[in-house]
Amino acid sequence: MNAGSKDKLQAQASRRILVLGGGIAGLTAAWELAQLNFDIELAEQSSFLGGHAIQFCCKAAEACQKCGACSVEKRLLEVIQEPRIKVRLRSQLSGVDHNGAFSYVLSRRPLYIDPKRCTDCGICFEKCPAPGAILRGFSKNDVPLYAVEERCCLYFKDGSCRLCEAICPEKAIDLDRGAEALEGVADAIIVATGFHAFDPVARPRYGYGINKNVITALDLERMLREKAEVLRPSDNRAPEKIAFIQCVGSRDHQLGHGFCSQVCCAYAIRMAEAISHRFPGMEATVFYMDIQNCGKDFARFYERAKDHIRFVRHMPGDIFQGDEDRLIVCYGDEKTGRASRESFDLVVLSVGIMPGLSNPALAETLNLAVDPHGFLASTDPLDSTTTGRKGIFLAGTVQGPKDIADSIAQAGQAAQRAARYLRVIHGRSE
Amino acid sequence: MAEVNRIPMNTTVLVIGGGWNGIKVASELSHAGFSVLLVEGGESIGAQGPSQQLIAASEGELSDLLEAARQDGGIEVLTSSRVVSVNGAPGDFHIRLVQGDNFLERNVGAVVVALEAQKVSMDQSYGLDGHENVLSQSELERVLVSAEEKARLTGDGSREVLFLVGLKQEGHPVVMERAIRSAVEIQDSAGLQTTILVGNVKLAAEGLETLYKESRAKGVLYFKVREAPLVKQNGASFSATLYDNVLHDHVELTPDVVIVEEAILPHPETEALGRVLRIDRDPPGFFQPDNVHFYPVRSNREGIYVIGSARQPASLRQGWTDAQNAVLEISRLLGTGERLVPKEKAKIHRGKCTICLTCYRVCPHGAISWDNRAIISPVACQGCGICASECPMDAIQLVDYEDDRIKDQIVLAGETRPDSPQIVAFCCQNSAYEAGEMARTFGSVLPEGLRMIRVPCAGKVDVDYILTAFQAGADGVLVFACHKDNCKSERGNTFAEWRVEDAGRMLEEIGLERERLQFSTIASNMPVEFLRITRALEEKLKQLGPNRIKKQAAA
Numbered sequence: 001m002n003a004g005s006k007d008k009l010q011a012q013a014s015r016r017i018l019v020l021g022g023g024i025a026g027l028t029a030a031w032e033l034a035q036l037n038f039d040i041e042l043a044e045q046s047s048f049l050g051g052h053a054i055q056f057c058c059k060a061a062e063a064c065q066k067c068g069a070c071s072v073e074k075r076l077l078e079v080i081q082e083p084r085i086k087v088r089l090r091s092q093l094s095g096v097d098h099n100g101a102f103s104y105v106l107s108r109r110p111l112y113i114d115p116k117r118c119t120d121c122g123i124c125f126e127k128c129p130a131p132g133a134i135l136r137g138f139s140k141n142d143v144p145l146y147a148v149e150e151r152c153c154l155y156f157k158d159g160s161c162r163l164c165e166a167i168c169p170e171k172a173i174d175l176d177r178g179a180e181a182l183e184g185v186a187d188a189i190i191v192a193t194g195f196h197a198f199d200p201v202a203r204p205r206y207g208y209g210i211n212k213n214v215i216t217a218l219d220l221e222r223m224l225r226e227k228a229e230v231l232r233p234s235d236n237r238a239p240e241k242i243a244f245i246q247c248v249g250s251r252d253h254q255l256g257h258g259f260c261s262q263v264c265c266a267y268a269i270r271m272a273e274a275i276s277h278r279f280p281g282m283e284a285t286v287f288y289m290d291i292q293n294c295g296k297d298f299a300r301f302y303e304r305a306k307d308h309i310r311f312v313r314h315m316p317g318d319i320f321q322g323d324e325d326r327l328i329v330c331y332g333d334e335k336t337g338r339a340s341r342e343s344f345d346l347v348v349l350s351v352g353i354m355p356g357l358s359n360p361a362l363a364e365t366l367n368l369a370v371d372p373h374g375f376l377a378s379t380d381p382l383d384s385t386t387t388g389r390k391g392i393f394l395a396g397t398v399q400g401p402k403d404i405a406d407s408i409a410q411a412g413q414a415a416q417r418a419a420r421y422l423r424v425i426h427g428r429s430e
Numbered sequence: 431m432a433e434v435n436r437i438p439m440n441t442t443v444l445v446i447g448g449g450w451n452g453i454k455v456a457s458e459l460s461h462a463g464f465s466v467l468l469v470e471g472g473e474s475i476g477a478q479g480p481s482q483q484l485i486a487a488s489e490g491e492l493s494d495l496l497e498a499a500r501q502d503g504g505i506e507v508l509t510s511s512r513v514v515s516v517n518g519a520p521g522d523f524h525i526r527l528v529q530g531d532n533f534l535e536r537n538v539g540a541v542v543v544a545l546e547a548q549k550v551s552m553d554q555s556y557g558l559d560g561h562e563n564v565l566s567q568s569e570l571e572r573v574l575v576s577a578e579e580k581a582r583l584t585g586d587g588s589r590e591v592l593f594l595v596g597l598k599q600e601g602h603p604v605v606m607e608r609a610i611r612s613a614v615e616i617q618d619s620a621g622l623q624t625t626i627l628v629g630n631v632k633l634a635a636e637g638l639e640t641l642y643k644e645s646r647a648k649g650v651l652y653f654k655v656r657e658a659p660l661v662k663q664n665g666a667s668f669s670a671t672l673y674d675n676v677l678h679d680h681v682e683l684t685p686d687v688v689i690v691e692e693a694i695l696p697h698p699e700t701e702a703l704g705r706v707l708r709i710d711r712d713p714p715g716f717f718q719p720d721n722v723h724f725y726p727v728r729s730n731r732e733g734i735y736v737i738g739s740a741r742q743p744a745s746l747r748q749g750w751t752d753a754q755n756a757v758l759e760i761s762r763l764l765g766t767g768e769r770l771v772p773k774e775k776a777k778i779h780r781g782k783c784t785i786c787l788t789c790y791r792v793c794p795h796g797a798i799s800w801d802n803r804a805i806i807s808p809v810a811c812q813g814c815g816i817c818a819s820e821c822p823m824d825a826i827q828l829v830d831y832e833d834d835r836i837k838d839q840i841v842l843a844g845e846t847r848p849d850s851p852q853i854v855a856f857c858c859q860n861s862a863y864e865a866g867e868m869a870r871t872f873g874s875v876l877p878e879g880l881r882m883i884r885v886p887c888a889g890k891v892d893v894d895y896i897l898t899a900f901q902a903g904a905d906g907v908l909v910f911a912c913h914k915d916n917c918k919s920e921r922g923n924t925f926a927e928w929r930v931e932d933a934g935r936m937l938e939e940i941g942l943e944r945e946r947l948q949f950s951t952i953a954s955n956m957p958v959e960f961l962r963i964t965r966a967l968e969e970k971l972k973q974l975g976p977n978r979i980k981k982q983a984a985a
Contacts, residue, residue, distance in 0.1 A: 032762075035762045070953045258640055262635070290630040290633065295720065296716070296720040297712055298600060334675055337675075383750060409752065412726060416757050419462075419761070420462070
């Protein structure tokens with residue numbers, strides 16, 4: 001069959017696809033399919049598109065370190081400018097029925113700020129008296145840029161405040177708006193609901209949540225992105241010695257996490273490199289089991305990193321509070337095996353990618369398998385987008401740990417598989 | 431809106447490399463309605479590719495795929511063939527091939543490079559070349575698929591097998607997985623003791639941590655060492671002494687068989703093919719620049735895509751992920767055989783052009799060809815403007831960013847007379863412009879005298895623009911580019927930096943302070959840095975006082 005007649009078939013075919021999850025994988029799958037003239041409904045459970053990756057900082061040192069955070073920014077802009085993609089924020093899949101096509105229901109939490117009216121002026125954000133009640137997206141490309149967080153909002157607590165409604169010059173805020181159920185039909189579904197970052201409270205020996213100067217790598221990402229500096233939380237002073245601890249939550253068989261998170265060595269080394277380049281007084285030490293590769297030219301990248309970063313092959317035992325808010329890290333010396341203690345100003349826990357919290361419910365709703373670690377299982381060893389159900393494809397970290405580049409690649413694959421699937425079902429039904 | 435042309439796109443795709451990635455992409459392209467020309471240098475397709483082990487593991491699927499590809503009327507296979515020249519533009523490439531003594535000519539719309547990497551034994555690096563009972567990983571895998579040879583290897587079951595991995599090169603999950611799988615197989619089936627000496631255990635791929643754990647449960651021993659041990663032939667067996675960091679003691683191993691890892695290197699044809707296709711390679715020599723803008727499968731030229739181990743060491747699964755991405759790119763590019771493109775993205779002034787070919791040489795996207803005059807393909811052109819700024823005759827204008835219009839903006843910026851220093855910032859649309867807009871959206875107070883001028887790429891910023899800005903009264907000029915290795919046009923940032931250096935020298939010659947002109951790199955997601963950089967320049971300019979040219983003009 002030639003391309004022309006195939007296309008005519010395609011044009012008659014139904015062209016609706018539901019993408020679940022608005023992180024880098026979901027954005028990519030949605031955008032790629034829109035370029036092939038499919039109509040996309042993109043559901044994101046949080047108030048903003050971009051997922052975890054939109055919170056990440058640029059890690060360039062002297063040169064770009066290829067973390068890919070900027071590609072998320074670009075993809076987000078492309079998606080919001082794409083008329084074929086209908087974005088549904090604060091929305092989750094609540095039910096689905098498969099009779100040839102997928103009939104589904106998205107339950108949407110109230111969108112208190114009307115994206116059509118909001119002009120991003122930020123007055124609500126500035127004037128809101130309750131910390132955390134008005135959230136701002138991480139990127140200027142988030143539409144709307146602001147959202148109301150019920151848990152912190154005084155109106156939802158005791159009805160005592162409606163200041164934002166009153167002061168919004170565009171009258172874009174309505175705190176009485178209700179939740180909605182949005183019904184839709186799609187011929188294929190791409191599941192790209194992402195991951196959950198390991199909560200290091202479950203690894204108490206590192207003292208996260210107790211010692212202020214123990215932070216997660218995600219905290220550091222956001223600090224670098226929002227403030228462009230590194231400060232230790234206890235006194236807002238610049239640390240001199242920073243320790244990165246790898247494999248926090250991942251490769252941890254005691255916790256039942258028998259998988260490598262694949263991204264932590266990459267982000268830790270890249271952030272340590274960026275920090276030592278931007279703030280020459282700071283020294284970074286990375287405690288690790290095995291250094292994992294990233295990028296196209298890892299051997300050279302790692303060699304160069306060794307000039308600026310100290311790598312210690314030992315997983316620290318305990319971390320406790322020393323003088324002046326410093327932290328004492330206990331670890332074994334690789335050569336002698338003797339116990340060492342060393343103090344640091346800031347400890348960064350390289351927390352791993354864990355299965356998304358919504359995976360069990362999603363697996364049940366969509367009748368998909370879950371792998372032994374809790375990620376949604378792919379059923380084809382040569383194609384990780386494949387599920388046991390026709391017309392449903394996986395993309396990104398919902399299926400297992402991966403970095404931005406691999407998430408983009410898998411999302412492209414899922415988009416292509418979905419396009420191919422629609423071609424096939426159409427061919428059969430005509 | 432610029433004028434649009436409807437141009438025909440050839441829907442035949444050339445696939446170079448008949449390994450498993452080449453076959454996969456050919457088959458998927460055919461399914462999507464494209465005709466495929468699959469060119470393989472060797473005598474048959476499907477002969478090379480992933481490890482023997484993987485082929486054995488997924489044999490059914492691979493042999494079905496090969497059979498289907500052979501039967502597929504939409505796929506023409508040319509073996510013992512080589513591409514010798516590629517001309518034209520995406521949608522209309524003219525290909526010349528050699529098959530034996532024959533020259534063939536074909537027209538295609540797009541090209542997929544699916545050359546498979548080569549695996550080269552590192553026995554020499556370990557000082558083990560020429561030894562009997564030293565096998566490379568690939569040799570071992572070939573032994574393991576033959577029952578007879580396997581029995582010869584394992585002998586009476588009392589032998590010890592030692593693997594050397596990641597000690598003479600930075601390891602890789604693809605290399606690691608093969609070693610672990612072989613070790614498990616030997617340990618499982620013959621009860622031999624296998625030991626893996628390894629630098630870093632590379633497990634950053636799906637399922638590898640589980641495999642690693644299972645292998646240890648089955649008795650495979652691992653020693654993580656810093657350096658490769660000296661392995662000596664000792665009669666019929668070997669001796670290897672190493673320092674173990676867990677026992678904190680020296681350990682002596684006496685293996686009967688040693689398996690050495692392989693380096694994964696670009697296919698031997700890579701360099702030559704790169705010249706034919708005019709596509710760039712990364713520092714290790716694989717196709718595709720090491721630059722996030724090209725991920726996953728783009729090359730620096732529109733219409734030419736690189737997949738699998740043509741671009742980096744990759745498992746079969748990763749190669750097939752790439753294959754699907756290439757199909758996606760090609761579907762978007764060629765569509766149904768027609769494409770709407772702006773009539774021109776860049777205009778060449780025929781009277782000014784002297785066919786010096788500067789534009790041809792500097793275009794990072796291979797978008798320029800010539801035929802008694804330079805021709806810019808509107809499909810291939812990415813609109814970066816590097817050619818326009820490098821052209822010694824100023825014969826090229828970008829339709830969306832004509833020099834006169836940019837200069838108007840520069841002059842307009844000079845007409846405002848803020849109380850604070852006046853700064854003209856040339857902002858690449860991919861980075862600084864976004865960062866500046868984000869800073870503004872987030873309510874940052876940018877310098878009062880800052881004027882952002884959007885350019886398609888820092889490579890579009892001409893020395894002329896900079897001088898015009900100072901002439902028009904700017905107290906300072908900032909040229910913002912993307913970070914090194916992050917330019918969407920690869921070298922636009924480098925060109926911009928050179929030009930800032932040139933312009934800086936000129937400023938000094940006319941007696942203006944060099945510090946008034948600054949080159950900075952930034953990314954789109956760095957609003958705070960944007961604020962910091964522009965504020966810092968503002969402070970510096972306050973100290974320097976107003977631009978002398980402006981003062982003279984005012985006087």
